[in-house]
Amino acid sequence: MFTHRYDRNQPLISSKKQSELREVAVAIVGLGGLGGHVAELCTRLGIGRLILIDGDAFEETNLNRQRFATESRIGKAKVFSAKADIESINSETIVEAHQVWLKDEADIDFFLDADFIIDCLDNVDTRILLGDFSVQLKIPLIHGSLSGWEGQYGLFLPDKNYMEQLYAHVTKGKAAVTANLPTLPPIVASMQINLLLAYLLNDSHLHPNTLFRFNVQTHELTKIGFS
Amino acid sequence: MITVKLFATFREGRGKEQVFDEQVLRTPRDICTELNIPPDSVGILLINGFHAAFDDELKDGDLVSLFPPLAGG
Numbered sequence: 430m431f432t433h434r435y436d437r438n439q440p441l442i443s444s445k446k447q448s449e450l451r452e453v454a455v456a457i458v459g460l461g462g463l464g465g466h467v468a469e470l471c472t473r474l475g476i477g478r479l480i481l482i483d484g485d486a487f488e489e490t491n492l493n494r495q496r497f498a499t500e501s502r503i504g505k506a507k508v509f510s511a512k513a514d515i516e517s518i519n520s521e522t523i524v525e526a527h528q529v530w531l532k533d534e535a536d537i538d539f540f541l542d543a544d545f546i547i548d549c550l551d552n553v554d555t556r557i558l559l560g561d562f563s564v565q566l567k568i569p570l571i572h573g574s575l576s577g578w579e580g581q582y583g584l585f586l587p588d589k590n591y592m593e594q595l596y597a598h599v600t601k602g603k604a605a606v607t608a609n610l611p612t613l614p615p616i617v618a619s620m621q622i623n624l625l626l627a628y629l630l631n632d633s634h635l636h637p638n639t640l641f642r643f644n645v646q647t648h649e650l651t652k653i654g655f656s
Numbered sequence: 657m658i659t660v661k662l663f664a665t666f667r668e669g670r671g672k673e674q675v676f677d678e679q680v681l682r683t684p685r686d687i688c689t690e691l692n693i694p695p696d697s698v699g700i701l702l703i704n705g706f707h708a709a710f711d712d713e714l715k716d717g718d719l720v721s722l723f724p725p726l727a728g729g
Contacts, residue, residue, distance in 0.1 A: 459729045461729055462728070462729055463729045464729065548729075549729045550727075550729050551727065551728050551729040552727060553725075553727050556727075573729065574726040574727055574728060574729060575726055575728050575729070576724075576726045576727070576728040577664065577665065578664070579663075579664050579726055580726065581726050594707065595699075595700070596699070596725065596727070597707075598695060598696060598698050598699065598700075598701060598710075598725075599696065599698075599699055599725045599727070600696045607728065609728055614729075640700075642663075642700075642723065642726075644663070644664065649663075651663070651721075651723075653700060653702065653705075654705070654706075655707070
């Protein structure tokens with residue numbers, strides 16, 4: 430019906446590659462600041478199947494930055510709002526919405542059909558759990574995080590739990606509430622999906638197992654290798 | 657001498673960079689104490705670009721980088 434939907438993805442994404450993207454399943458964990466934008470970008474890129482996981486409902490403080498937050502949705506589940514908007518962008522995208530908080534190893538079942546895990550969380554403990562799932566299922570983990578003027582992102586291969594290394598020194602638990610501007614989440618989300626695309630296109634410029642850390646105030650970008 | 661590069665909120669009241677004598681401050685833990693940065697508030701600790709531990713011994717010419725953690729989404 431919408432045969433020109435992906436015309437502007439070409440020629441960077443060939444017709445053959447575009448049709449392959451329909452077969453890709455991405456699990457997005459966290460549908461807040463990062464996850465909302467990540468879900469939209471995956472949809473517009475042409476990823477065929479999205480597995481959305483978040484136990485949270487919208488609240489007023491989300492209105493400054495979260496992609497699917499609206500006044501009328503306050504109190505409603507983030508994953509179902511995301512699913513509705515994604516399906517309005519592309520009715521052919523298969524969306525599984527799970528309103529759950531990931532707790533332990535048994536939750537790996539949500540990821541059995543996923544080809545990638547995208548970390549859009551706001552706490553360290555669940556990130557380490559995602560690192561475990563990535564290794565067990567042998568699928569890459571694309572991390573993103575932010576606070577204040579800074580953001581970071583990286584694609585990590587499933588050879589070890591890189592989240593344990595990334596947060597090795599940090600006291601576990603939910604991140605302290607800090608400034609979370611409208612401008613940071615779209616940047617980090619976009620870079621996460623650029624990494625996904627680079628991986629899917631076998632782009633030689635992809636630097637896996639590297640954390641890119643940037644500051645939008647000072648315009649610094651630091652590459653931190655992991656091994 | 658050791659150069660310590662600070663990032664994000666660690667710069668508040670401390671500047672971007674400080675230089676210390678490795679004979680006086682022998683480990684990243686000593687540096688954190690000197691700079692009043694609790695080790696559990698450090699997200700990433702690098703020595704010469706490689707991940708390091710707080711009790712690693714420092715030598716002349718080392719570059720120590722300290723990043724606060726980012727965990728928000």
